[in-house]
Amino acid sequence: MxxxxxxxxxxxxxxxxxxxxxxxxxxxxxxxxxxxxxxxxxxxxxxxxxxATQGHVEFHLYWRSDGNQNQVEAQWRELRQLEGLESMQTYTPKQALDHLATSLNAGGTGGRFGWMKDADKLLPATALLNFSVPTENTDWAKAMLDKLRKLPGLDSVHYNPLQYDMAxxxxxxxxxxxxxxxxxxxxxxxxxxxxxxxxxxxxxxxxxxxxxxxxxxxxxxxxxxxxxxxxxxxxxxxxxxxxxxxxxxxxxxxxxxxxxxxxxxxxxxxxxxxxxxxxxxxxxxxxxxxxxx
Structure with a gap:
């Protein structure tokens, strides 16, 4: 030494x-x-x-409008545990209606949409899931799409495949x-x-x-x-x-x-x-x- x-x-x-x-x-x-x-x-x-713009994939989930809201909220809690989830926004039918009414009023339509107060029964519960892109798994988006579609009471789920491919x-x-x-x-x-x-x-x-x-x-x-x-x-x-x-x-x-x-x-x-x-x-x-x- x-x-x-x-x-x-x-x-x-x-x-x-x-x-x-x-x-x-x-x-x-x-x-x-x-x-x-x-x-x-x-x-x-x-x-x-x-x-910040292309390194993430967003999934839009829509439940059936006649579904059980308690069951939907339980599913939301489970979805928050998904691996790779960056952020998650959820809207109950009432929140979706309030958001829509606010957007319409902000566009200069005034208070002419009071008739929509009972329309929340027609709107679905909605969730927006933002995932970071795992580049090592080429089948990740399809696997996540299939997994989300199996949720009970879910009506539809959408994502932009072009955004995923670009990332x-x-x-x-x-x-x-x-x-x-x-x-x-x-x-x-x-x-x-x-x-x-x-x-x-x-x-x-x-x-x-x-x-x-x-x-x-x-x-x-x-x-x-x-x-x-x-x-x-x-x-x-x-x-x-x-x-x-x-x-x-x-x-x-x-x-x-x-x-x-x-x-x-x-x-x-x-x-x-x-x-x-x-x-x-x-x-x-x-x-x-x-x-x-």
Missing amino acids: RTFLRLVWRGVEEMALHPWAQLLTLAAVTLVAFLAGLFLLFLHNLEQRIA RTWSRLSNRMVWLLVSFLAVVAGLSVGNTIKLSLYSRRSELEILHLVGATESYIRMPLLVEGAMLGAVGSFLALGLLKLLQLTADSMLNVPPLLIQVQFLPQTTVLSLAAVLTGVCVLSSWVAVSR
Whole structure:
């Protein structure tokens, strides 16, 4: 363990032997991570905006007008326990009539609809269920529709299949874009760090040959170089995320004001950790490939 820590510290010290090369590589890694994080930030906020309108599916349920209202309200309590339910609005026949009368009066019709006071017996109990879209289950909407249709006393249930398909299509598209971005990040960061490690090897060929002659093991020679790659990835990720957070705070303060009221959210914690881990891992891998050759 002591030898391992000594090799790690040696790798940190040797980064100062070629400061300009290390700084340029660090700048390249930071720029790649920043651009990747910027794209992820844009994608995350765009997804939040789309999810607010397209990431949900609404089901409209109508019970028979001659049904038992107590039974209907018991079903409403059960429906509130459904998985994925974001919100639920319910209207008794009387509430539906009051809402209709209010809407008509607001349209300038005055109080000419007093004859509707007994019309609540003709209106059905109604429920509006708003679900978040589970993209991993392609048959979710049909299964939920079949389940709701089995409710006793239910007359009809409707939903917009186009809304559901648009939400699922966007979710699949955003996931593919993220994977493409991760691949781009891996290639560019790997090339930058790998070339820097190769330059370090070329400039230290005499030193490495002497180490081989005195019996130094491959791990003893390679470990400091792998540490250099890991440090470049970790520090580059930290700097990029710091710049990204500063940009997000600035954009939020400029856009989240009337009349725009556009909230700019930072990346989720899992995305932040994944970005840093992927970048550091790619830098270590590219260093390993460079020293292996």
